[in-house]
């Protein structure tokens with residue numbers, strides 16, 4: 001009913017609006033007496049100290065949340081982190097032992113491939129931490145420990161608030177590891193957590209500016225394809241933006257690492273092709289920013305319509321942006337939390353303009369319980 005959708009036409013649109021709350025609820029209770037607390041009963045500090053390698057296994061958007069977290073966890077902990085599609089992980093004989101932490105990320109907690117990856121990891125004696133949005137689901141039940149995301153029920157088939165909550169949870173796993181291993185002092189952990197705790201407000205700010213993104217979406221409704229480019233943490237954002245567009249608008253969409261352009265994808269650029277570019281911060285990541293500006297100028301010279309997501313006040317990128325979507329300045333590792341939101345809105349709006357039901361895209365199920 002309309003009431004269930006909080007006055008929105010679709011659950012997905014309501015769930016996009018709920019993202020600040022989903023983030024705040026996911027973070028709540030995990031910073032106690034100056035320390036990150038994950039799952040006190042089942043994953044102790046000693047367990048975390050014993051870890052020498054991390055795998056994140058998941059499917060779809062949950063996998064993208066793992067790609068985001070890899071940048072932070074490696075940087076904070078100096079542990080190697082591999083992020084792998086659950087369906088690939090279990091068939092390739094990954095190297096696992098008691099010192100391996102496998103983080104299984106799943107909104108539903110019922111995804112067959114992720115569940116099988118958990119079983120395989122446990123058979124190999126790895127320790128499994130589930131990051132899950134559904135209380136008592138199969139994946140947390142079969143894991144050694146669980147960190148729940150508290151996004152609330154997600155009805156729309158396309159993941160939105162659960163995805164942001166997964167990123168936040170994965171980052172807390174990174175902070176807990178850094179804290180236990182001593183790769184970060186407690187004041188640094190506190191500062192990182194405070195930055196995370198400021199993200200619900202930053203996401204709310206983005207939500208206040210998406211009307212222009214909707215207009216832009218309507219103008220893209222007849223496009224044949226859209227490309228998404230990013231670097232560093234902007235790369236998984238590009239993948240997620242492309243996945244949303246495929247799922248909702250049935251449009252050909254691809255996300256690329258911008259550095260790969262010259263290795264092939266640039267051949268796709270033609271007059272009028274919309275290309276969404278996720279810009280790093282000009283201050284936080286000046287070198288990457290300059291590289292992205294040069295990527296944009298190359299594709300603009302070949303006639304692409306550039307749609308640029310950039311930090312507020314980023315003047316250098318303006319001349320290269322046919323369309324500019326501004327996002328608040330936030331710490332680099334947290335940028336995906338704000339950069340993903342306009343891309344969700346964009347896809348939903350393109351889908352609506354094309355007359356599709358954004359809650360129930362064709363051919364898709366909310367959770368994929370068969371392999």
Ligand code: AGP
Nearest residue numbers: 060061062106107108111158159
């Ligand atoms: C995202 O929009 C998807 N519909 C899909 O990729 C989803 O993220 C994937 O199936 C994983 O689901 P899970 O988090 O419930 O395991």
